[in-house]
Amino acid sequence: MAPVAAMTALLDVRNLTRSFGGIKAVDSVNFTLQQGEIRALIGPNGAGKTTFVSLICGRVPVEQGTILFNGKDITRLPAHKRVRAGIAYTFQITSIFANLTVRENVELAGMREGHDGSAALAVLKQVGLDHLAEQKAGDLAYGHQRLVEIAMGLGLHPRLLILDEPTQGLSEEEVAAFIALIREIARNTTVLLIEHNMHVVMELAQRITVMQQGRILAEGTPEEIRNDADVQRAYLGA
Structure with missing residues (x-):
């Protein structure tokens, strides 16, 4: 697989914001996903991860910001048309x-x-x-x-497959099979993975995005995220 730096951007999100009852579930998030990448999205419960991907796929309307997919503005595109877009x-x-x-x-x-x-x-x-x-x-x-x-x-x-907690409730053997499956899928499809199982995250992700309170706390390779003091305090329990 080609290095992430050599890939072409598939998803480009700018200043994405969504509030519920005056609370910003997603707060001015900038996010870029490269073609062919496996990206993990992690963070504590309530960090805004599911709302964020729901904005990307159109299940929740955008309050503010833009979403570009494959170079096209899909910010106001209905969910079913985003499926057809990939x-x-x-x-x-x-x-x-x-x-x-x-x-x-x-x-x-x-x-x-x-x-x-x-x-x-x-x-x-x-x-x-x-x-x-x-x-x-x-x-x-x-x-x-x-x-x-x-x-x-x-x-x-799809060109982009978004998986929300796919290993929840799986046995160790099923998790191992899932890791192998995602590696195979990623040969042809970009994968964005919301996951709490840190073994799965560290095994699969080329880059990791960490969310906290609706914002991006950190981004980097698995090694960079593992050694990030802010991430350790906020999420990894150090």
Whole structure:
């Protein structure tokens, strides 16, 4: 994989702000994500991480600031058009269709957003679920349900895949498989990962962005973040 410095910016956010009840959940954030990068977004609960990515994907309207994706201003673009532009977002809590088969979940996710759902089996093979394609999604173990959701995102053929707490509730073995999967996905897709599991963050991320109270506290390589005194005090428990 090419060094981050040689990559082209895919996402460029400037002065992004969003308030709820007078409290700034996201406060004048500037953020750049490079094409082909795996970036981790970390911070304590309430830091504004999920609101931030919800602004990027259009689930929450922007109060102030601009969002450029692939060089185009998408600040006011509806969420479904951002999906078609190449942004896929999987949720912190699984949002599969429990009564549909695994294959139907992936096909439906694509068809709802104007994509061809016929490649579902190829996507399921990529995440290791092709052997469960005809099983009801609601009957799967929790870890497999999380993989179905990732497959639903990949079925949209995104340029940017945003994952919100994807390893929550997974076993150690499932976490190890997830790390390998994301490395494979990142060959063709830029990944933005909200994650509390610091082992996953340090294993996967090329760069880490740390949020605190709606602002960016620090950014850097895993080694830089591990050694940052402000981050240690605010988040890593030192």
